[in-house]
Amino acid sequence: MYNDHSSPEVTSCTFAANEASGSGGGIYSFTGSSPILTNCTFVGHSAHSMGGGIVNYDADTPTLTNCTFSGNSANTGGGIYDRSSLLTATNCILWGDSPDEIYVAQAEPVVTYSDVQGADVYPGTGNINADPAFEDAAMQDLDLLEGSPCIDAGTNDAPNLPATDFEGDPRIYDGDFDGTPTVDMGADEFAFHTLALYLAGNGSGTVEQTPEGGRLEHGTVVTLTAVADPSSSFTGWSGDAVGTTNPITLTMDTDKEVTATFMTYRVYLPLVLRLAP
Ligand SMILES: [Ca+2]
Numbered sequence: 556m557y558n559d560h561s562s563p564e565v566t567s568c569t570f571a572a573n574e575a576s577g578s579g580g581g582i583y584s585f586t587g588s589s590p591i592l593t594n595c596t597f598v599g600h601s602a603h604s605m606g607g608g609i610v611n612y613d614a615d616t617p618t619l620t621n622c623t624f625s626g627n628s629a630n631t632g633g634g635i636y637d638r639s640s641l642l643t644a645t646n647c648i649l650w651g652d653s654p655d656e657i658y659v660a661q662a663e664p665v666v667t668y669s670d671v672q673g674a675d676v677y678p679g680t681g682n683i684n685a686d687p688a689f690e691d692a693a694m695q696d697l698d699l700l701e702g703s704p705c706i707d708a709g710t711n712d713a714p715n716l717p718a719t720d721f722e723g724d725p726r727i728y729d730g731d732f733d734g735t736p737t738v739d740m741g742a743d744e745f746a747f748h749t750l751a752l753y754l755a756g757n758g759s760g761t762v763e764q765t766p767e768g769g770r771l772e773h774g775t776v777v778t779l780t781a782v783a784d785p786s787s788s789f790t791g792w793s794g795d796a797v798g799t800t801n802p803i804t805l806t807m808d809t810d811k812e813v814t815a816t817f818m819t820y821r822v823y824l825p826l827v828l829r830l831a832p
Pocket residue numbers: 698722743772
């Protein structure tokens with residue numbers, strides 16, 4: 556994307572694997588541009604000169620909220636090259652870019668509540684310098700794993716804060732389970748729901764769950780398989796799953812409780828009376 560006196564608004568977009576023979580692998584803002592980038596990911600770009608992910612060249616005022624940069628490379632400014640522009644970055648992650656994350660030539664960018672890799676914590680309120688624990692950076696999956704320091708580490712007062720993350724998960728979510736919902740850093744919000752399984756009936760059996768776990772990411776499709784013990788039979792689901800389909804699938808779009816009922820077989824033994832002659 557090339558901006559010259561233009562101010563596009565881009566939300567929940569992944570910019571991936573572009574190559575610039577000069578500068579600006581993902582975006583080159585030349586002059587007088589104020590792009591608003593929200594929930595965007597910049598991954599796997601390369602630029603031979605400046606700005607693997609983004610170049611802000613002259614008199615630009617880009618606003619980045621909840622954007623993630625990783626695996627971008629350039630000669631200078633692997634993630635972002637800021638020449639004489641005023642960059643505002645809030646709730647962003649810049650990690651694993653080469654040779655650096657943000658290169659500033661003249662103006663000082665305003666970076667807050669962001670995770671920026673470097674020798675020190677990047678100057679600004681709420682910034683951290685810690686491995687964000689991406690799901691699989693090598694495969695360009697930059698979702699956050701449970702326990703990531705970026706979870707609930709952003710600010711809910713960020714400009715243009717969206718109601719959902721890049722994949723439609725609800726923001727602002729209490730991802731560290733401390734009772735206070737706070738937005739995460741980066742394009743992904745770590746949003747989980749609980750699944751509780753119960754057994755009922757006078758029989759016995761088990762329920763196999765794939766994937767396993769009592770906390771599942773928003774949107775996860777779970778398969779439940781009822782397995783009756785030899786003397787019992789499965790007679791149906793109740794709660795947030797209904798019917799006798801087995802296995803059954805459900806989508807984790809909210810907290811759910813499911814009960815599996817098992818009943819014993821009724822066994823009739825023939826009664827034989829042998830009368831004495
Ligand atoms: Ca995800």
